[in-house]
Amino acid sequence: xxxxxxxxxxxxxxxxxxxxxxxxxxxxxxxxxxxxxxxxxxxxxxxxxxxxxxxxxxxxxxxxxxxxxxxxxxxxxxxxxxxxxxxxxxxxxxxxxxxxxxxxxxxxxxxxxxxxxxxxxxxxxxxxxxxxxxxxxxxxxxxxxxxxxxxxxxxxxxxxxxxxxxxxxxxxxxxxxxxxxxxxxx
Amino acid sequence: xxxxxxxxxxxxxxxxxxxxxxxxxxxxxxxxxxxxxxxxxxxxxxxxxxxxxxxxxxxxxxxxxxxxxxxxxxxxxxxxxxxxxxxxxxxxxxxxxxxxxxxxxxxxxxxxxxxxxxxxxxxxxxxxxxxxxxxxxxxxxxxxxxxxxxxxxxxxxxxxxxxxxxxxxxxxxxxxxxxxxxxxxx
Numbered sequence: 001x002x003x004x005x006x007x008x009x010x011x012x013x014x015x016x017x018x019x020x021x022x023x024x025x026x027x028x029x030x031x032x033x034x035x036x037x038x039x040x041x042x043x044x045x046x047x048x049x050x051x052x053x054x055x056x057x058x059x060x061x062x063x064x065x066x067x068x069x070x071x072x073x074x075x076x077x078x079x080x081x082x083x084x085x086x087x088x089x090x091x092x093x094x095x096x097x098x099x100x101x102x103x104x105x106x107x108x109x110x111x112x113x114x115x116x117x118x119x120x121x122x123x124x125x126x127x128x129x130x131x132x133x134x135x136x137x138x139x140x141x142x143x144x145x146x147x148x149x150x151x152x153x154x155x156x157x158x159x160x161x162x163x164x165x166x167x168x169x170x171x172x173x174x175x176x177x178x179x180x181x182x183x184x185x186x
Numbered sequence: 187x188x189x190x191x192x193x194x195x196x197x198x199x200x201x202x203x204x205x206x207x208x209x210x211x212x213x214x215x216x217x218x219x220x221x222x223x224x225x226x227x228x229x230x231x232x233x234x235x236x237x238x239x240x241x242x243x244x245x246x247x248x249x250x251x252x253x254x255x256x257x258x259x260x261x262x263x264x265x266x267x268x269x270x271x272x273x274x275x276x277x278x279x280x281x282x283x284x285x286x287x288x289x290x291x292x293x294x295x296x297x298x299x300x301x302x303x304x305x306x307x308x309x310x311x312x313x314x315x316x317x318x319x320x321x322x323x324x325x326x327x328x329x330x331x332x333x334x335x336x337x338x339x340x341x342x343x344x345x346x347x348x349x350x351x352x353x354x355x356x357x358x359x360x361x362x363x364x365x366x367x368x369x370x371x372x
Contacts, residue, residue, distance in 0.1 A: 001295060002328065003286065006321040008229045009255060009299045009336045010222055012343065012356060014196055035221015036196055037234045038314035043194045046232070048223045069195060072360050079367030094370070100189065109187060113195045121309075123318075128224035132309075135192040142188065149349040150195045157198065159356070160363065163335040167366070169357030170198060170345070174258050177351045181265030184280070 012159035012168050017081055018047055019066035019097075019106040019114075022058030026092040026106035029055045030082030032160035034067070043135040044120060048128050054086035056129055062104035063119040065133060068111040071156040075167055077110070078158060101137045112144040112155045198345035198354055203267055204233055205252035205283075205292040205300075208244030212278040212292035215241045216268030218346035220253070229321040230306060234314050240272035245317055248290035249305040253319070254297040257342040261353055263296070264344060287323045298330040298341045 013032045020027050035046040045067060049056055059065045070078045077094050084091055096109035100116050107114035117133030124130075144154040152170065159168040199218045206213050221232040231253060235242055245251045256264045263280050270277055282295035286302050293300035303319030310316075330340040338356065345354040 001284065001325050002331075004324050004326050004331070004334065004336075006227065006229055006301075007324045007336070008222060008225075008231065008321060009301060009324055009326070010200055010202070010220060010231055010253065011338060012198075012200065012345070013222060014198065016196070033222040033225055034196060035223065035232050035234075036194060036199060036219040037221065037232065037309065037316045038311040039194075039219055039234065039236070040312045040314070041192065042312065043192055044311045045194065045196055046221050046223065048221075048225065050225070067196065075361045076366050076369055079361070079363060079365065080370040081367070083364050083367050084371070098187065115192075115195060123223070123307075123309075125224040125230045125318075126226045126228065128226070130223045132311075135194060138190050138193045138195055139187050140190050140195070145188075145190070148190065150190075150193070152197060152347045152350060152354070158360070159198070161338045164338060164359065165363045166359040167361045167363060168338070169360050171355030171357040173350065173352040174344070174355050175261045175265070175353045177265060177346065177353060178269050179265065180262050180353070181267070181269050183262055184266040185270070 011161040015078060015158040015160045017068040017070055017078060017108060019068060020055045020058035021062045021104040026097050027055060027086035028081045028091050029053060030078050044132055045135060046130050046132050048130045051127050051129055059119055059131055064102045064105040066105040066107045066114055066116050068108045068114040070111050070158050072158055072169055074110055075158055100139055112141045113150055114139045197347040201264060201344040201346045203254040203256055203264060205254060206241045206244035207248045207290040212283050213241060213272035214267045214277050215239060216264050230318055232316050232318050234316045237313050237315055242315055245305055250288045250291040252291040252293045252300055252302050254294045254300040256297050256344050258344055258355055260296055261344055286325055293325060298327045299336055300325045
């Protein structure tokens with residue numbers, strides 16, 4: 001066991017496409033620095049965006065955004081949304097865009113699941129703005145729903161790891177939560 | 187595409203063991219509702235804990251905590267730390283506990299990677315306290331280090347999915363970040 005400096009090793013994280021409206025147009029940014037804050041209703045999620053991104057102004061303006069979950073199949077398009085800027089590129093042109101209850105949170109039909117959020121708060125940490133969103137509605141493709149729940153194995157989420165600078169797939173289930181540990185209760 | 191209500195689908199998330207000191211003793215709680223807030227130095231990470239947990243008072247008191255990353259092999263012990271409460275159970279007895287620079291953030295030798303943090307802020311969202319920690323030091327087992335970086339494939343992180351209520355393994359690399367998308371730049 002050795003110290004390696006304050007290296008963030010909290011990976012993998014789900015890679016997402018964050019949808020915003022800026023200057024009246026939809027835009028999407030690849031974001032994997034995300035978080036689940038609480039567990040309940042309302043449900044709050046976070047996305048951490050460097051202040052230099054084009055998307056930030058759109059969230060401040062509309063006070064809404066989406067978090068869309070691309071599958072592995074959408075890796076190339078997702079990565080493109082991470083390396084191109086909405087200042088110069090119409091990234092939304094890659095996708096079939098739709099809207100739900102929050103009229104300024106564009107979502108993507110090619111993503112099996114998309115969530116629309118209202119901005120609840122903004123934290124400022126270093127050069128990043130952390131947008132805390134309240135989850136308003138979740139949209140799912142029939143193909144990834146089983147008994148009304150999202151089947152993560154059908155979704156095939158695109159996972160991100162900073163150390164390898166790679167996208168990773170999801171593996172197999174390895175055990176049941178709130179159950180496997182009962183073996184240690186003597 | 188259909189609305190399924192405000193269902194949090196931001197999974198999988200890395201399952202962690204959060205180490206705290208409470209009443210002078212180390213304790214560990216399984217937490218998968220975590221977040222990466224910014225990207226830089228200082229690095230900030232979040233953990234979301236229901237206010238009913240025993241661990242919360244320990245973090246408030248010591249203003250420190252750890253985030254330890256169990257591998258798949260530690261699934262049973264990790265799950266046990268999610269279903270038992272530190273009020274009644276000495277969960278630290280399961281592990282070889284060590285300390286680093288932050289003297290009140292217990293870490294676990296059986297976890298390939300552990301991070302020690304100082305409490306930076308607390309958000310109150312519903313019945314949850316979201317502890318924002320500043321990363322101070324990261325400890326890694328030689329077995330998961332390659333060229334000084336954490337090899338996520340060697341780490342074998344334990345991933346959590348709420349819909350299936352299962353732990354999942356990591357799959358394979360599927361592409362390179364900030365590279366795969368270049369194919370769409372004409």
